[in-house]
Amino acid sequence: MTGWDARADLVVVGSGVAGLSAALDAVAAGLRTVVVTKDGIGEGSTRWAQGGIAVVLGDIAGDSLDSHVADTLAAGGGLSDPVAVGTVVRGGPGALRRLRERGALFDGRDARLDRTREGGHSAFRVVHAGGDATGAEIERALVAAARSAQLTVLDGHVAVDALRDVTGRVTGLSVLDAEGRPGVLHAPAVLLATGGYGGLYASTTNPPTATGDGVALALRAGATASDLEFVQFHPTVLYTGPAQGRRPLVTEAVRGEGAVLRDRTGVAFMAGVHPRADLAPRDVVAAAITRRMAETGADCVHLDATGLDGFAARFPTVYASCRAAGIDPATDPIPVTPAAHYACGGIVADVDARTGVPGLYAAGEVARTGLHGANRLASNSLLEGLVAGERAVRAVLADRAFAGPGIVGRAAEPAPALPVADRSVVQRAMTRYAGIGRDATGLASASDAVEAATVTAVPLDRTGVEDAALTLLAQAVLAAAGTRRETRGCHVRTDFPERDDVHQRASLPVRMDASGRPVVVADALVGAA
CATH class of the missing domain: 3.50.50.60 (FAD/NAD(P)-binding domain)
Structure with missing residues (x-):
């Protein structure tokens, strides 16, 4: 180099x-x-x-x-x-x-x-x-x-x-x-x-810079990562139709000030889900919204803030995003869906x-x-x-x-070739199979899709570095999500819907193996209590 x-x-x-x-x-x-x-x-x-x-x-x-x-x-x-x-x-x-x-x-x-x-x-x-x-x-x-x-x-x-x-x-x-x-x-x-690493998903609240570069760099340097399967989806992102990339956030503080989530029929569905209803933790709310959309066949739910006084003054950023989409929060419920956050x-x-x-x-x-x-x-x-x-x-x-004295640096070696998959393939696979609601079949399908699209190449520019990072993070998240066979926090397994505190109350360390692939450390959950 x-x-x-x-x-x-x-x-x-x-x-x-x-x-x-x-x-x-x-x-x-x-x-x-x-x-x-x-x-x-x-x-x-x-x-x-x-x-x-x-x-x-x-x-x-x-x-x-x-x-x-x-x-x-x-x-x-x-x-x-x-x-x-x-x-x-x-x-x-x-x-x-x-x-x-x-x-x-x-x-x-x-x-x-x-x-x-x-x-x-x-x-x-x-x-x-x-x-x-x-x-x-x-x-x-x-x-x-x-x-x-x-x-x-x-x-x-x-x-x-x-x-x-x-x-x-x-x-x-x-x-x-x-x-x-x-x-x-x-x-x-x-x-x-x-x-x-919100860039793993097609829709996110993150800017384009969030591509997991730091985690990938650290893994390649010999560091350990953990809890990668726990990707939090913000419950309320402004929905204006199918979208790609960063989406406008509707801050949780809107619910903190009294707004209520309603389904397409107007039912305030969080009341029966959690004691804190609309102010339940994010994983609970995001999962509840996803279930409600599936049950009603809707593309979104609605955040009803019409009873809040002074919305525009209190939430000017959200108000501007809504008005740009033709929505007036004073009179119109705000269409929202979860997105990677x-x-x-x-x-x-x-x-x-x-x-x-x-x-x-x-x-x-x-x-x-x-x-x-x-x-x-x-x-x-x-x-x-x-x-x-x-x-x-x-x-x-x-x-x-x-x-003591500063370490003497050495010259960099030529950049190594790394596994790189097409970003759009990674995002489609992760969005479809590794979002809110995962199962073994879907996670395997996502892994197969990423693997089939992966080639070995030397990153020559920012895009190449980011694509290599996203490929590595996709492999790591899928490995951890496949290993954790329970539902806990942001990790929702539809084939293992219960939380398992007897065997799986432990974090999953992920490291690079000798071939340069991220793997969950063997027996990480054995004996966990």
Whole structure:
């Protein structure tokens, strides 16, 4: 591999809330830091987040940090790590304060921020900005802070592979620019903050950047992934007919303010599904909507917000999307369906973002810390990104001090040939057979379809890197989904509709085998309790 090279103390891949929070802290700590991002600095998933940040600030009667922990554990379907949950939840108030110090403006007065409630929460604890534009405001503030700090950003570049020395320690990152020209960033620490893999599915709330690059890169570097089968589908995405790519989200906060889901006949069907009805956890609501559409033969259900006052002012983003589709939420129920939204699993990392590969860190949606388990609690994602970004930099600094002098980087080797399938084939197979409601026959059909479309090729540009990542993620998700023979959280098996806490209350580690295929670690569920 030929091309340019440069040196840094830390390379951050991704420019969402976790990546930019970490990069800003790293620069403040004196680390030479480079942010690598495929598009512009503000084009990641963070900007599309609507609902807000779940955080307990101590000013809501009856709410507490312990309640937030309990709600998170309840939503996680028995697979959340209580230590990770407690660490992130208790780190929230301080992380929010530092975000506000960086210029983020939230709704309400300084002394008392406005709060809303979302599915799975027992209290009004979600702070928001611009009504339903929280992610956009966070991204605005962090981008402005990055420019003020003169943070080095390498935009228009896709990360290809982590470079490692003979001991397996990370020594840098290989990248390709928009023209496919290679480059190398030598660094003793690489932080992946690349988001999830909503691009596996035909319809998603994610931007086009969410193609699983970070998880694929980490697996190829020898890291372990876990909980990959738990893909959260947001229950309410604006339905305007069959669609491909990113779809407009209808934030869960609309239901938190009193909107009700109804089927095509007007029946409010969530009342008999869960004690919290329309504010049940997302996995419950998304599955209920899918069942109701199948039962009634409808392409969508409807979110009735006609009884809400001031909809346009409270939810300007949703209102604009509805009006563009010819819908007036004040008089018309909003047509909605579920769509791929969030990866609850990812690279196995601790709460300080350390993975099993020395020098490789992972924070935010790309990581599996044990916070989310089998289903993410609403508005815990922005919270995790803020807390994880800060903790990651502290870990990098601690590991740097322990390791002593910086590691000498080595030149990158020629890019390897990787399995690559046509993206449209992958998306069709995953959408049809690995969405909400899976069975052994369908999962096998999806695997066969991906396998039949796979060739071996050297990725030469961003599209090639993304297609290779999506192919690897499809194989990994299908392997995990086929192994977990139960229904738990976001993973709904129609041939195994019951939850099995006796044998399957455990996460499934996924690693690359000697042939370069992702496999579930043998006997991962044996003896699990």
